Amino acid sequence: MKKIVQIENVGQVFNTKNGPFTALRDITLDIHEGESISLIGHSGCGKSTLLNLIAGLTRPSSGVMLCDGREIAGPGPERAVVFQNHSLLPWLTCYDNVYLAVDRVFGAKEGKAKLKQRTQDALALVGLSHAETKFPHEISGGMKQRVGIARALSMEPRILLMDEPFGALDALTRATLQDELVKILAATKATMVMVTHDVDEAVLLSDRVVMLTNGPAAMIGEILDVKLERPRDRLALAELPEFAHCRAAVLDFLYKKQLKRAA
Amino acid sequence: MTLAVVADRNDAGTAEVKGLRAELAARGKSRTVKVVAADAPAAVPGRGGGARLGEWMRALMQASLPPLAGLALLIGLWHLATMNGGGIPTPGKTWDAAVAIFADPFYRAGPNDQGIGWNVLASLQRVAIGFGIAALVGIPAGFLLGRFAVLSRMMNPIISLLRPVSPLAWLPIGLLVFQRADPAATWTIFICSIWPMILNTAQGVTRVPQDYLNVARVLNLSEWKVFTKILFPAVLPYMLTGIRLSIGTAWLVIVAAEMLTGGVGIGFWVWDEWNNLKVEHIIIAIFVIGIVGLILEQALMLVARRFNYESR
Numbered sequence: 156m157k158k159i160v161q162i163e164n165v166g167q168v169f170n171t172k173n174g175p176f177t178a179l180r181d182i183t184l185d186i187h188e189g190e191s192i193s194l195i196g197h198s199g200c201g202k203s204t205l206l207n208l209i210a211g212l213t214r215p216s217s218g219v220m221l222c223d224g225r226e227i228a229g230p231g232p233e234r235a236v237v238f239q240n241h242s243l244l245p246w247l248t249c250y251d252n253v254y255l256a257v258d259r260v261f262g263a264k265e266g267k268a269k270l271k272q273r274t275q276d277a278l279a280l281v282g283l284s285h286a287e288t289k290f291p292h293e294i295s296g297g298m299k300q301r302v303g304i305a306r307a308l309s310m311e312p313r314i315l316l317m318d319e320p321f322g323a324l325d326a327l328t329r330a331t332l333q334d335e336l337v338k339i340l341a342a343t344k345a346t347m348v349m350v351t352h353d354v355d356e357a358v359l360l361s362d363r364v365v366m367l368t369n370g371p372a373a374m375i376g377e378i379l380d381v382k383l384e385r386p387r388d389r390l391a392l393a394e395l396p397e398f399a400h401c402r403a404a405v406l407d408f409l410y411k412k413q414l415k416r417a418a
Numbered sequence: 419m420t421l422a423v424v425a426d427r428n429d430a431g432t433a434e435v436k437g438l439r440a441e442l443a444a445r446g447k448s449r450t451v452k453v454v455a456a457d458a459p460a461a462v463p464g465r466g467g468g469a470r471l472g473e474w475m476r477a478l479m480q481a482s483l484p485p486l487a488g489l490a491l492l493i494g495l496w497h498l499a500t501m502n503g504g505g506i507p508t509p510g511k512t513w514d515a516a517v518a519i520f521a522d523p524f525y526r527a528g529p530n531d532q533g534i535g536w537n538v539l540a541s542l543q544r545v546a547i548g549f550g551i552a553a554l555v556g557i558p559a560g561f562l563l564g565r566f567a568v569l570s571r572m573m574n575p576i577i578s579l580l581r582p583v584s585p586l587a588w589l590p591i592g593l594l595v596f597q598r599a600d601p602a603a604t605w606t607i608f609i610c611s612i613w614p615m616i617l618n619t620a621q622g623v624t625r626v627p628q629d630y631l632n633v634a635r636v637l638n639l640s641e642w643k644v645f646t647k648i649l650f651p652a653v654l655p656y657m658l659t660g661i662r663l664s665i666g667t668a669w670l671v672i673v674a675a676e677m678l679t680g681g682v683g684i685g686f687w688v689w690d691e692w693n694n695l696k697v698e699h700i701i702i703a704i705f706v707i708g709i710v711g712l713i714l715e716q717a718l719m720l721v722a723r724r725f726n727y728e729s730r
Contacts, residue, residue, distance in 0.1 A: 210636060212632060212635060212636070229635075229638075230635050230636045230637075230638060231638065232638060234636075235636070236632075236636045238629060238632065238633075240629060242629040242630065242632065244633070244647065244648065244651070246651040247647070255637065255643075256637050259637045259638060259643070310637075
């Protein structure tokens with residue numbers, strides 16, 4: 156498989172009031188085309204920092220980050236981000252929030268009708284065609300997050316970056332959206348990197364689970380290959396020994412090897 | 419709905435005695451009662467409509483009684499203080515004078531003798547011009563100060579120094595520069611209303627949530643799109659607060675400025691009536707100034723509520 160993102164010996168140091176703070180060190184990871192990866196670890200371990208680096212929102216202090224063989228110098232439309240708190244603009248309707256992204260990526264080369272079609276398709280993909288004219292404050296948290304996903308998908312990104320996309324949702328809504336995401340990923344064959352702290356979510360959605368050690372100076376502790384057939388069914392999975400094995404491996408890493416002493 | 423509330427209470431009382439199961443049943447019952455109550459106006463138009471009207475009247479009374487009582491207290495005290503004579507006229511005398519004035523608010527009998535309507539309009543016009551220019555200068559300046567920290571650090575000492583200065587201190591400068599009273603008054607309004615707009619706009623810009631700016635960066639929006647789709651709508655509520663404060667100050671200052679510059683205007687009118695010793699007219703002017711200020715404030719509050727996205 157083709158490597159879409161290459162991360163080599165990346166470290167991230169922040170300058171804080173109390174001197175330099177090393178968030179990440181020696182991160183080396185290749186992400187292949189069409190692959191789903193979860194970044195998991197205890198809070199504060201730098202999962203989001205790593206995702207922001209891939210997104211290009213921050214630049215690494217050391218090491219090299221490549222996307223498609225070119226250095227990641229900043230954010231780009233081929234790397235769409237779904238934020239934890241949906242980050243929809245409250246003064247725009249759901250349609251306009253998505254259209255903003257569509258217009259930016261395709262506005263220069265496509266007509267108005269095509270852009271409109273793309274926006275409607277993206278909202279239909281997440282099952283929100285009926286909410287096009289609604290404002291973010293008029294819809295539920297789960298729906299907002301879906302609009303955020305639609306906005307990211309509408310850009311037809313090569314890689315979808317998600318920062319705890321379902322973290323703020325209740326368990327039932329979360330499960331529904333996870334299942335929808337599985338279907339969308341299968342349909343669009345997009346590459347996905349997701350930050351999560353939910354073990355089931357990580358195993359259910361990913362081909363590989365990347366486990367980070369505790370910060371400061373977090374590094375990749377283990378990488379688990381999830382050898383479960385796709386399409387995966389939430390209910391059937393629970394019975395499978397492989398699922399139990401993967402789950403146990405992640406839990407073992409998080410709660411035995413990386414148990415937080417203070418927290 | 420009154421019916422439903424009473425039924426709810428009764429049911430809750432019984433339920434306490436009969437325990438949880440009874441309470442559940444009672445809830446069901448109260449729901450039925452509610453439905454009946456809601457349907458009542460349709461079924462029995464006369465009775466239901468009357469009940470609804472009564473309720474509406476009661477809500478109106480509850481909303482308007484305390485303010486009216488406050489007003490009555492003010493007028494009562496005023497009457498008590500003035501009934502034994504003295505310089506200040508009684509409420510009754512002031513009312514009579516007000517009726518006479520408002521019978522013909524738009525007369526013109528020479529440059530210094532015009533109806534109160536013209537005077538108010540002249541003051542509002544001065545405020546509008548001075549405030550308009552201040553908005554044209556202050557709001558863009560606020561955006562620049564919020565966007566560029568260096569500029570903000572450069573201008574902050576100057577603003578901090580000039581902002582507490584009474585606008586009237588600027589009046590002589592205006593008279594010197596413009597050589598005429600009218601632009602000098604406008605200039606005073608300009609100076610006093612520019613600060614809140616600069617400061618609030620700048621604060622709004624620095625407070626645009628990082629999330630929105632991250633969206634802009636991830637989408638790689640052009641500077642123009644960032645401004646129109648993110649910065650401007652995000653700053654708008656802050657800007658409107660600045661505008662509201664500015665208008666309030668401008669309306670405070672215009673009266674004082676006009677007392678000094680003369681011409682037509684509510685401030686000058688107050689001074690003129692003082693010279694004529696028509697104290698009841700001064701009291702009327704005080705009420706007029708207050709009411710106009712209140713209307714300006716409320717109108718802008720209404721606009722601000724329209725653009726407040728956070729609380730919706």
